[in-house]
Amino acid sequence: MKLPVFRLVLTAGLIALSFSAAAAGFRNQNGEKETQDTTSFTSPFYEDNERCFECHGQERYEYKNDNLGTQVKALMCENRRIGRDDFYSSNHKYFSCTDCHSSDYVTFPHPGQLRMEQMYTCIDCHGGDEKFAKFSFEEIETEYQKSTHFSLEKDGFTCWKCHNPHSYKISIRNTENLKETIVFDNTICLSCHSDFRRFQLLSDLEEINILEKHDWLPNQASHFGSVRCIECHTMQNDTILVAHLIRPKEESVKQCNECHSKNSLLMATLYKFQSREQRRDGFVNGIILNESYVIGANRNRYLNILSLVVFGIVILIIGIHIFFRTK
Amino acid sequence: MYLYPVWIRLWHIINAILFIILIVTGLSMQYTDKQDYILVVSFARAVKWHNISAVLLTVNYIFFVTSNLISENGRYYRISKKNFGSDLFKQLRYYSWNMFKGEKHPFPVTTERKFNPLQKFSYVLAMYFAFPLLILSGLGLMFPETIINRIFGISGLVLTDILHITMGFCLTIFMVIHIYTCTLGARPSSLFKGIISGYHESE
Known part of the structure; x- marks a missing residue:
């Protein structure tokens, strides 16, 4: 049950601290707002x-x-x-x-x-084409060929198992709502990994219960709604926006501080595009305007400096006080 | 002079221990890095102990507020408007000037006046303003689904966290000053002994 009184009290407190911020729109390289569809x-x-x-x-x-x-x-x-x-x-x-x-x-x-x-694969049309250079299809293909998914190619795995060519929409570059991207991308993984009918077309492994497999994760629902599967299950790559090198499950990220730290890997994965765009607008903390909040990664340099200054002043005053007391 | 009954002493020591654990684990979470430093608790352990300590601290706080409501102790926290500013100034002047000249304390401790005006004001701010905000924002972070998603375009979680760490920081500063001012008794150790034995040593 939600706690309406709690929410009200919290809201009242937060309003005192809050300030409005211009939501940064995500723009293409020409600085124009990109629009996805087209009714x-x-x-x-x-x-x-x-x-x-x-x-x-x-x-x-x-x-x-x-x-x-x-x-x-x-x-x-x-x-x-x-x-x-x-x-x-x-x-x-x-x-x-x-x-x-x-x-x-x-x-x-x-x-x-x-x-x-x-059937064509992505690289057949998009490879070696200047028009698509910014999407780095060649790099994606190289990553794919190193990923665990590639080992299933003999069983029929292709790009289309994840990216339906008849409905494919570019996501992370075109949405201001990161939650939509997270749902969109996780749905791709779950379409096989939580649907045994599809999963067994490519694998002889037993059915996987995703929730049980991740029961070590605190606040599981929050994590599933706030990050994509690929954050932990792919190898980071600075040159492409969405990593495609799916690692074996033994090599997936399990250390909390990989994300919950100053140099959070999320800055190189989930928040990469948004933070890059926001930095263009001079915004110092790329995470703060996102939908999510990551303990340990959402640090504000100015608040850190301010807290150190205040703490230093207090210690200085105490030191001066001790000096005059003992004089 | 017997000033601190058992329940206050118990509440106080539990509060102090939990608050220290919360500061260490809170700092560990906020400043954790990919290489765990020797003095910083690992993130997973910090989350676990921060949560456990926070729940215990909340229970301890409810005990404190309830006890103050039903016992005589609550009267020490009632601020009177009468001479509020001038008494506060008098106490500040004593701490910053007159005590160095060997003058007597303007508000000596009695069973009727356990706290001087500055103490009373800072304790009320800490216990009845900062503490509830700290606990409410902490509960919000513990159960993020209860937090409003966006407030004026900013993530509700971020604002709740800013409120939480700001209150945590203010109370940490309060604790540092509180520990220092506790050396200002009859002797530097008198007030520490008092909160353990229950007896206040008069100047």
């Missing part, structure tokens, strides 16, 4: 894509069986279903379906061999 977006390939969405964009689809001369109603297989809205608000919305998939798909029934179609 008004109309694809130049809308008509072409609609031929696919007619079936793949819905749960139930219909087609005419020319051999039998009957109209067939069927349910679209879950992993062959693409949400129109998701696609047209994703980063890949500018594409035609056949930019990535074989043009043979325009025929129906689809030719059987298309099931064996080689």
Whole structure:
């Protein structure tokens, strides 16, 4: 049960201390506010894509069986279903379906061999392209190839297991709300690690209970809502925004002071983009405007100096007092 | 002169021990670093002991307030508006000037007046202003889901923490001054002995 009286008292106390702060918007390199979506977006390939969405964009689809001369109603297989809205608000919305998939798909029934179609991965399109240089796809690919996930590639692991190309949205650069990024990114991990149906497609390991595995973590709910899985489970990398080198579980971060310290690793991971942007605006403590608060990392240089000065003055006054007492 | 009953002495020593643990563990959490320093408690241990001590301190504080409400001891903390400023000034002047000239204490301790005006004022500030804020903000940090997310664009957790460490710092300063002023009795050790034995040694 919440404690309304406690909250009221606390609020009253906090209001006395609080001051309004301009929420720093996250800007792109040209200093312009980036916007994610686009409800008004109309694809130049809308008509072409609609031929696919007619079936793949819905749960139930219909087609005419020319051999039998009957109209067939069927349910679209879950992993062959693409949400129109998701696609047209994703980063890949500018594409035609056949930019990535074989043009043979325009025929129906689809030719059987298309099931064996080689899928593109991120690096196939984004690698070596100046336009995407700031995203460091080559570095991401290098990291991925060193990660534990790469060892599952023979079992079918690809970029798409985490990043659905039909709905992928860039997150951390485009949101002012860090909590959204945390939920977004953790959902990616949990889509397999807390869904045994998907997990067992790639691993022979037994089902993992995430909560039990992390029961050593104090204030577990706060941690899960305030940091991403990758903060502790990846190797830090200064050159890319989101680390992709997933480490074996034995090498994950378990020391509290890796985050709860002056040089918190969160500054190089979760808060990297925001703090970099805020420093551009001259803000000294990159963490303070974030949604979260990290004990040991949220230090204010000026308050530290002030506290030392006040403490020093008190000791000095006591020293002077002792001097005159004993004189 | 018997001035400190058993319950006050017990409350006081428990308060002192817990407060020292809270200062050490609190500083350890605030200034922890990737390399644990010798004098700083490791973060995980600091959190555990800070929480345990904080709960005990809260219980001890409730005991103190309740006891003051139902016993005679509460009267020592009632500030009278009458001569408030001038008495405070008189005491300040004594500590900063007159005591060096060997003058007598302007407000000698009696069973009716346990605290001098400056003592009374600082104790009331510490126990009835700073302590509740310290405890409430500490409870907020212990149960972060009870804290309002954002206040004027700033994280509620950050503001609660600033309030908590500010009150913690003020009370630490209070404790340093309190320990020093306790050397200003009849002899430097008199007041320390008094809070252990219960008997106040008059000047």
